[in-house]
Amino acid sequence: MSAQVGIRLEDKNEWERRAPLIPAHVQALQEEHDVQVCVQASPIRAFKREEYELADAKIVEDLTACRTIFAIKEIPQELLEPGKTYVFFSHTIKGQEFNMPMLQRILDLRCQLIDYEKITDESGRRLVFFGNYAGLAGMIDTLWALGQRLAWEEIPTPFSQLRPTHQYATLEEAKAALQMVGQRIARDGLPTSLTPLICGFAGYGNVSQGAQEIYDLLPVRKIAPGELATFDARDPHHVYKVVFKEQDMVEPIAPGVAFQLQDYYDHPEKYRSRFETYVPYLTLLVNGIYWSERYPRLVTRRFLKALFSESPQPRLRVIGDISCDVEGAIECNLHTTTPGDPIYVYDPLTGETHAGHQGRGVVVLAVDNLPCELPRESSAHFSTTLLPFVPEIAHADYDVPFEQSDLSPTIKRAVIVWHGQLTPDYRYLEAFLKL
Numbered sequence: 330m331s332a333q334v335g336i337r338l339e340d341k342n343e344w345e346r347r348a349p350l351i352p353a354h355v356q357a358l359q360e361e362h363d364v365q366v367c368v369q370a371s372p373i374r375a376f377k378r379e380e381y382e383l384a385d386a387k388i389v390e391d392l393t394a395c396r397t398i399f400a401i402k403e404i405p406q407e408l409l410e411p412g413k414t415y416v417f418f419s420h421t422i423k424g425q426e427f428n429m430p431m432l433q434r435i436l437d438l439r440c441q442l443i444d445y446e447k448i449t450d451e452s453g454r455r456l457v458f459f460g461n462y463a464g465l466a467g468m469i470d471t472l473w474a475l476g477q478r479l480a481w482e483e484i485p486t487p488f489s490q491l492r493p494t495h496q497y498a499t500l501e502e503a504k505a506a507l508q509m510v511g512q513r514i515a516r517d518g519l520p521t522s523l524t525p526l527i528c529g530f531a532g533y534g535n536v537s538q539g540a541q542e543i544y545d546l547l548p549v550r551k552i553a554p555g556e557l558a559t560f561d562a563r564d565p566h567h568v569y570k571v572v573f574k575e576q577d578m579v580e581p582i583a584p585g586v587a588f589q590l591q592d593y594y595d596h597p598e599k600y601r602s603r604f605e606t607y608v609p610y611l612t613l614l615v616n617g618i619y620w621s622e623r624y625p626r627l628v629t630r631r632f633l634k635a636l637f638s639e640s641p642q643p644r645l646r647v648i649g650d651i652s653c654d655v656e657g658a659i660e661c662n663l664h665t666t667t668p669g670d671p672i673y674v675y676d677p678l679t680g681e682t683h684a685g686h687q688g689r690g691v692v693v694l695a696v697d698n699l700p701c702e703l704p705r706e707s708s709a710h711f712s713t714t715l716l717p718f719v720p721e722i723a724h725a726d727y728d729v730p731f732e733q734s735d736l737s738p739t740i741k742r743a744v745i746v747w748h749g750q751l752t753p754d755y756r757y758l759e760a761f762l763k764l
Contacts, residue, residue, distance in 0.1 A: 331363045332723040335395030336386075337417075338371035341402040344495070344668045346375040346704040349399040349416075350719070351712040356384035362720040367395050375704035397723055399715075402698075406434040414441035414727055419745065422446065423621070424761030432746075433762055439749030441727055447743035448718060456739065457714045462700040462707035463651050464539020464617060466494040469503050470702070471615060471649030471694050472510075472543070474672045477686040478646050484520055487513040494702040495668045504546060511547040518565030525562045527552070527569045527644075528613040531578065531604070531627055531658070536617030536651050544570055544615075557610040571607075578604045579625055597624045605632045608645060615649040620658040627658045633677035633691065647672075647692040651699060665697040 336355075339345040350358070350366070358364040368386045370378060378388055392398050393410070400417035409415070409431075419442060421432045435442050448457045469491070476488030487510040497503035519526060528544055530537045548567045552560055554577040562569070576588045579600040593600050602625035608614065616627060628648070636643050650659045661675040663682055673682045676690040686692050700707035718740060725736050731747040745755045 331365055332397070332720075333365040333367065333395055334719070334723045335367045335389075335392035335398040336369060337392060337398050337400040337404065338369040338374065339401055340405075342667065343373065344701050345402055345698065346373050347401050347701055347708045347711070348374055348376055349401055349708075349712065349715060351709050352376055352380040352384035352386070354712045354716045354719075355381060355386045357716070358719055358723075359385055362723070364720055364723045367392060375708060396727070399719075403428060403431055406431045409434055409438055409440065411438045412440060413438075414443065414722070414725075416443040416445070416722060418446060419444045421745065421758065422755070424758060426761070426764070429762055429764070432758065435746050436749050436751070436762075440746060441744065441748070442746040443722065443740065443743045444745055445715070445743070447745070448739060449742055450739065457718065458535070458711065459700040459707050460710045460714075461535045461539025461542065462703050462710060464536040464541075464615075464699075465500065465543055466539075466699040466702040467536075467649050467651035467694065467696070468540035468543035468615060469494040469497075469507070470671055470696065470699070471540075471613060471647055472507070474649070474686060474692050474694055475613060475647045477672075478692050479523070481687050482642075484522060486519060486523070487517075493668065493671060494699075500703050500706050504543070507543060507546040514568065515548040515566050519568075521563070521565060523612065524565045525560065525567075525569050526612045527557070527560075527571060527610060528615060529607060529611040530570060530572045530615050530617065532617035532619075532652075533572055533574060534617065534619075537572065537615070540615045540617060540649070540651060541570065541572070544568075554607060557607050560610070571611075573604065573607070577607075578602060578627065601625055602627060604628065608632070609636065609643060612644055613647050613649065614645065614659075615651060616659050617651050618658060620652060620654045624658070626660050629660045630677065630680060633661055633675070634680075637677040637690065641689070645691055647694065649694040651694075653695055653697045653699075655695075659693070661691065662693055662695045664695065666695045668696055668702050671696045 336350055355366045366386045367389045368381045369392055370388055397414040421428045445457045449455050470493055472488055473491040473493050476491050479486050480489045550567050550569050552569055552571050554571055554573055575590055575593055580603045582601050604627045648659055650662045655662055672692050672694050673684050674688045674690045675682050675693050731752055744752050751758055
């Protein structure tokens, strides 16, 4: 039996041009899985109306006829419709206060909510995601910010030639620009006042790997965290990188106890951060770790105040907080930014921020939706990971009780709401809804 699904336009902000399903995959769904796809017309989507029409999608002004609707970002609560199944990043699983009214509206309308973030395998590994595109975009922006900052300091470098990610037509164009910067560094070198230029990567997952993919377009040499304190290379024709794992970033509070990764995950309260011992040696810091309040911070405002009190211009110039948890692992990330105005300077001595790259302090990149800066490429990756699950979601029977649903365990793990009720795994959210 044919099923019909809708692809919603994105309207959270002017930068959100991504799509959950690209035209090629829409065509495959219709030809191979008996899923008719309606695409809500959008003036800003990276994939044009004509591309979806060539894929035999039906272009519509609204999705009233569709019982199941796919989106990327949150849907304004006034646009939610009774009884429908919504699939998007809801940003509710941590009890995020700003989205509790939307979640309550979904409950009141007796809808279903499936969250991409919770489509996981039995080990909890996410299966639908934007991959390393946050890291790719974030590293380009971080290096651009470095160039702007150094130019303001009247330190000439090839980084000043870079543009923010969204100003490149494609990822390949951005990479070509980075390669040219790398060639100039290899040929002409960097000013001696900058050497060694060291970028630290907190984490080693998809975000970090994307960021390293960009940084590695430069003439890079890798060093270990333990080498930082004694590292004194003066080679201006290379830049350096150091990748920090959990055992580098934290240590047990109890003396004489060895670090154990699983114990740290289970009992982070038994550990303290030692990351700040590395920061004085870094020119750039790129944060790509998942963080919650249970875990120690990487960089505190107190530490930065001490660092900038000791020297008016420490080595650290830019923090690319790609994970972008406000006042989280990077405590001086005080607010998020947009691709059009992606950075601000945090002044550790006053605790204040101001837009741009000038003035005392450290430049902070805090764009909270970096993949949207590479909308076509990131959408294609996301759509590839989502496609295998769409037929199941589209053809599912949403009239039966949740326990009787024929959805696979993989998708059931992602169902937050069913028939207007929180499913068993998400009943803890009741406490946040009542606040």
